[in-house]
Amino acid sequence: MTERSPAARADELIDAWEEMSEHVDDDPQTYERLVIECAHELAADRRGPLACRWTLGLVLALPYLSTRNPRDDDFEAAFDAARAADRAQRDAPCTHQGHPFQDNFEGELGNMADVMRDLADDGRSWTNSRPRDAWLCPRNVAGYARVVMESLRPGSASDVPPFLPFRDRYDLETLTAIMEGYPLSRTYDVAWDLSFAASALQSAADDELAGRVFVAAAVAWYVESEGDDSDARELVDELAAAFERAIGLLHDDACPHATHPDLPSDTTQALWVGMHLASARGRAAYETWPEPWAPPLHTALCSAFVAATARDSLTRLRTS
Template sequence: MTDRSSAERADELVDAWDEMREYVDHEPQTYERLVVGCARKLAADPSGPLAYSWTLGLVLALPYLATRKPEDGDVGAAFDAAQAVDRALRDAHCTHQGHPFQSDLEGELGNMADVLRELADNGRRWTDLRPRDAWLCPRNVAGHARVVMESLRPGSADDVPPFLPFEDRYELEGLTAIMEGYPLARTFDVAWDLSFAASALQEAADDELAGRVFVATSVAWYVEAEADDADAQELVDELAGAFERAIGLLDDGPCPHGAHPDLPIDTTEALWVGMHLASARGRAAYEKWPEPWAPPLDTALCPAFVAVTARDSLTRLRND
């Protein structure tokens, strides 16, 4: 018989983790205590029957942890606990052909709280397409622990599938919300938030340039369609200067491609492309988990294509 009080307590904890995932800076002190408590429980029993729950709790905490500094105590506690789980469970006997941690984390994260609720209560109907025992498998728990490690300290667990860095995901979610007309609570000033696309392009290293051009392009499209002229002029000037710098750095000579696909015409889809191309880990996720509307990686990164996009964006800004 299911212990309803235990199930209810588990639900409350999962609700708190899910809130932390969704509202990363809503209650930072509460979230800090939540992460530290979770990490302590996990470190105390890294191979115990509830290790799966505490580990997935830390996975749900990753969007919040991306807003913290590496030296913060909750970040260190989460990493140490995840490392203890990996050491305890990664070599456990297993007969599964694959595990949930090997899936696309971007797609998984929104459903993970529901999975946790179902795992915690045998009385609930199982809705995930993969076997329940694959989620509970010690090697899957260890795999999710390595996801936590890799997110907090890139390079510490490079055998997990790639995923967009959570600090980039934070930026992507904020800009997407602005462009879709519902700025997040953390958006103090829309123009200020949008201006970061220009400053990031001004400072972009060579391997970030393509992604940052596309992010700035999506912002330029949004400004062209939505922003009031009087309020947008400073932002337009910042974007124009950033595009000029990018054009000067790009080689737009002959390329091996017969043609280049267009960026998605949807502003938020173009933004998604740009944010993924702005980092090595994002590019790896882009290639492994492709979207049907996104241009292939090799042509999206072509300097000639990026230069044409930057010049077109600059022309449109100057003509408005």
């Protein structure tokens, strides 16, 4: 039997990495082995021609790794390999004006596997906005290695562009799928998953409060029509209590704004706004790559606007 070359093995794994990125809960034992293999290959080839593919493999593993414990073997192996790749390549000579890792990471992640397939095959047409050699550039490899590091251990690589933390992305995808009527396979109890919004708001710190109010508001809109269901009624009570706490913490007597924009009327868009505003990295990504339908950051964070949203949501819950 002919042994596969490292390049052939890396190409073979692209489909598996893509599946791991999209279905983070499906096969954790297999995913753990995939991450460890990828990390070991990157550590051994940190300056080699395959370093880009192994590094992007770890990038695709980030949604899965966000569900892991920082002490898990695959988590530690991924971080150590990324750190080694960064140290090996970040100071390499370069003439590029910019690199893909500096672009909107949230927008690029869904296309990453296709980019890897294009990079692996010189015969495929190149359609990415960044040139092929910028993707393969050692400094881009180091940049994506730092994205891995920063995702796994926030604060370890502060010079990468902001992106929504993957743990929040996981929750956003779970709640969005419920609201769109197609719960993910990891959702066994819809009411229990939705109750995350109430518990997160109930315990939110000051700098998380606006985001958590908006997430809970989106969930409240969704459950309004479920008032006769016993599970929904319990969830309504949990949400109401959380909104009452938030209103008590918010101060809206010194607002400089003449008017406030509404939250998007689309429930999943409102959920997106809230989840991004619930963390410092999410807020930075929100401001760096604004969506046309999302309210500007400075008004979205206004205490008066947040308090009004909480009061409106509470009123709607009490009358539903």
